Amino acid sequence: MILLSGPPSSYSSLLLTHTQFPVELAKSLTFLQREDIAALSGIDPSSSVLDRIQMKYVDDEDGINKFFAAFHMHDVFPVLVIIDDLGEFFDERTCQQKHHSPRGRELAIVRTLALCQNAINHANETGHCMLLLSDTHHGDTPRFLHIYKRWVNSIYTIKGDGIGSYILKSNSVRAKSAKYSISLQYLVLEAIYENEEQSQIC
Template identity: 50%
Template sequence: MEMFFCSSHFPQPSQNPSNLLLLSGPPSSGKTSLLFQFAFNVALHSHNVIFISNRQRLDSKPPFLSQGIDPSSHVFHRIQMKYVNDDEDIRKYFAAFHLYDKLPAAVLIDDFGDFFDDKICQQRYSNPRGRDMAMVKTLALCHNAITFANQKGSCKVLLSDTHTHQRDSPRFHFIYKKWIQTTFTIQEGDASGSFILKDKSHSPTDHNTAVIKAAKYSIALQYLVFEGIVEDEVQ
């Protein structure tokens, strides 16, 4: 969880053994900013990072950085922006993963679910569940690429998605559950612009109430502001 915030708050980040991760949250909850801070923290340790996004969407809503990070830092040179238009572009990228001379330490895909247009996917697969089929195919290809990459080194894929918080969320949860090992969820905090980030992979499997750690943050004055670790009850 500490990888989503300025490293000065967490001097020695812990290593999450999962290679496929999901950041799930409602619209306008700072997912792009959290993803970009994650990318910066990975690049901070001299690793190359690929940040995949839709260019028009990113230009209209650029990510906010944590206070104290120099926008001209050389660290940003290790973050390669890759702009794609749809799910086919994402599959092409991962299909060629084994051909790259140097593999990234992390691949981040912003608003993953938005790349799958329902109508286009239905027409492509001649199936009313075309979007689900396209997502499964893409996640399977992603899984194979990352498995290959981790035979040579260390590589993680982090996706963000809003659809898991909308009306078709059960379908998205079902698809992601098969492929994603670790899920971080965002919920609104007790004040406007305040949010709580939880690591759902650490939630208890029984029905007893337990307390887990969660990170409280806000988006204020065009900054991603970490407000501290809070305890959260999970049923």
């Protein structure tokens, strides 16, 4: 599992489809989201890529859980599954009431991530399937970082540079960082930084 987390308006949904596993290379892709947002902007509407993308709209954690609980029933597993803005599927009050705990939201996220992991592991027994997650945070780090560190293999965070561009950085010590901006809903890569270079501009 891979997580991409950034502040609001950092275009993390758009970046999801270009990070680590470009949609052009995916034989089949399932995109889970709450609303009909422009997450797949930047893809030519006439492209055959769209024929391999299944958009699935779910309202809450139950929708995600049902999807992955039935994952083993697929005749052919998707190569890539994307869950957009994961944290927004978990309403805090609803989770507290459902799990009878003030930390109900965290419990619900853990249970969903465990279910996701089991489903993806099962799919990888006979093929290759990857899960990409996005989330929104308002500080310097993902809001559920302590949970994500347990379940997610790679975590990427986005930080604005204050002048209209964004820095994409991995939690891996040796990983490079990328600076990008958005032009007409298209990603524009501005620079690639080594760790030392990136630390000087942040």
